[in-house]
Amino acid sequence: MSDLIDNPTPGQNMPEYTVSEISGEIKRTLEGGFGRVRVRGEVGRVFRARSGHLYFDVKDDRNVLACTTWKGQVASLSVEPEEGLEVVVTGRLTAFGGQSKYNLNVDEVAVAGQGALMALLEKRKKQLAAEGLFAPERKKPLPYLPQVIGVVTSPSGAVIRDILHRLHDRFPRKVLIWPVAVQGASCAAEVARAIAGFNQLQPGGALPRPDLIIVARGGGSVEDLWGFNEEIVARAAAASDIPLISAVGHETDTTLIDFVSDMRAPTPTAAAELAVPVRLELMAWADTMGARLTRATTAALAQRRQRLGDLARALPRGEALLDGPRQRLDWIADRLPLALTSGVQRRRVALSEVAGGLRPSALRALVARRRDRLSAVRLTPAPVTREIAQKRDAITTLSRRLESAGQQRIDRLRQHLDARARLLSSLGYQATLDRGYAVVWAGDTVVTRRDEAAQVAALSIQFADGRLDVVPTDAPDVPPAAQTPPAPATPRKRAKPQTPPETPPDQGSLF
Known part of the structure; x- marks a missing residue:
């Protein structure tokens, strides 16, 4: 019998498992034996991964149970676990073979008792109050x-x-x-x-x-x-x-x-x-305020009317205000003829006094003195001649300045006129004629409508290089003598600037 067994060592006939097989068997046994369970304990470490999954521990005084809530389950939690909070978690017990650990997949978290809820509420209140969210000024x-x-x-x-x-x-x-x-x-x-x-x-x-x-x-x-x-x-x-x-x-x-x-x-x-x-x-309040406003306005008007009456009684009559000025006017009017007579008499006396000093001998003496002074001036003409020469030089200098200023003014006006002429030539209709357009004339009038052209005996069409006389087909019969062709348009010539008048020659001094 021993020849039929390769290794007769006792216990070597048990089945062999791979690591994944034994991990799977443990997971199935754990999930089948417990299934969905509720666990009460205190929340320990809480960690939220960047993937959105939530990892935390539920512990008592001796053991720790690792708990996991996947990203899709976090939004359905009625209470989010916080460290130190006593909770009752509900989920399925499972195993993670990658680390040979078991954990609880939690899909529901409830606070264990109202006292724990109040403790959590007080904790949040203190935190938000410390941040100033309860401040009255905000x-x-x-x-x-x-x-x-x-x-x-x-x-x-x-x-x-x-x-x-x-x-x-x-x-x-x-x-x-x-x-x-x-x-x-x-x-x-x-x-x-x-x-x-x-x-x-x-x-x-x-x-x-x-x-x-x-x-x-x-x-x-x-x-x-x-x-x-x-x-x-x-x-x-x-x-x-x-x-x-x-x-x-x-x-x-x-x-x-x-x-x-x-x-x-x-x-x-x-x-x-x-x-x-x-x-x-609000409507009643508005009516009350309107009534109060009406009463206040009426009372104010009555008070001011009474005040005006009191002041009016204290004022004098209008006729009395004019009595004094009227009396002064009458008094002045009565004194006016006498004042005029007296003034004329005083002026007549003053004239007589002045006329008494005007005698022929005095006038002859005054003329003689002035003649002697004029003779003295003629004997010494150098200062007078020098003064006249200075004035003549000043007049000559001023004349030259005026002539220069006038010439500059004329030059500026000529440049301005040339610029306006260039602008007129660029904006005028002659430039448009160079692009293939034409102007229809009836004498000195521009024709813009066909009805007007039909009523005219003769037309003149202006092109860029001249005019052409035509007769409209709908024009009435007019004798040739009556059809006077319009004078050909002559291009407008630029006005020549006027030459400033020449400065008259110096005629010398009369002195």
Whole structure:
């Protein structure tokens, strides 16, 4: 019997496995024995790979369980694991033969108890408050009467009906509804996209940009409202350029979006009341202000009328104002004839006094003195001649300057005239004739229509090189003697610049 066995060593008849075979058997055994399980523990190390996969650990006081959530499963998680958070994870237990490890493929994460949720909420609140997202100075004032209101909520709930009903009762406005899930795994991402989407709308576009955003949801448990406690929602609300009102839950419910929003409303209905005023109250207020304005105007006019009457009683009569000037005029008019007579008499006396000093002997003596002075001047003509010569030289110099200035002026005018002539030749119709056009003349008149040409006895067509006389076929019969051909056009000659008059010759001095 021993001859039939190659190796009679005991235990050598067990089957042999490859490494991949044994890893596969362990994986199948592990997955078949456990299947889908729920594990409770504290989240340890959390790592998100660049591929989008999420790797983290769930541990207790003695052991650690490696967990993996693939990229396609991350978006469906209701709570994203954070280090130190106590959670209950659900998934399938599997093995990874490449590293001889087993792990839990997690597709659902839930916080283990409300206390853990509150602890996570407080942690996020402290983080966002440290960044200044809760600061009062960064909150924007709400518009008094928005034209368009954007509402982020579920389109099928009672919340949107309450908001629309309240807006219709108070002050109807245009409402844009961005439908989102208000609870569940996709709530936070959809609400954040809705807020960012309203802010990306451009004013004057096909879809109007809201002046105010309301994020609303009805009441519920902490787990139901947890989507509004996510950091992505809080940061989207803080980054909104449009004023935002948060109306999540009832008055006792508080979420992170309430702290970063510009205004918190206790209920969705209260958010609609904060968004718009009451139209009837505004109309009543306007009527009250109009009545007050009318009363104030009437009272002001009455007060000023009374003041004017008081001042008018204190003023003198118009006739009394003219009595004094009229009396002075009469007094001056009575004194005027006597003043004229007295003035003439004084001037007559002064004339007599002056005329008494005018005697012939005095005039003869004055003439003799002036004649002697003239004779003295004639005996010494050198200074006078020199002065005359200087004046003549000055006049000659001035004349030469005037002549030079006049010649320069004429040269400038001639250059300007030549430039205008060149411009006229370039813009005139003669240049057009060189390109094959012609001008039809009836005497000195240009003919531009066929009806006008038919009524003329003789025409003259001007080409670039001259004129040609023609007779239209539709012209009336006119004797040849009556058909006087127009004078041929002569090219306009450039006006010759006038030669400035010659300077008259120097005639010398008369002295």
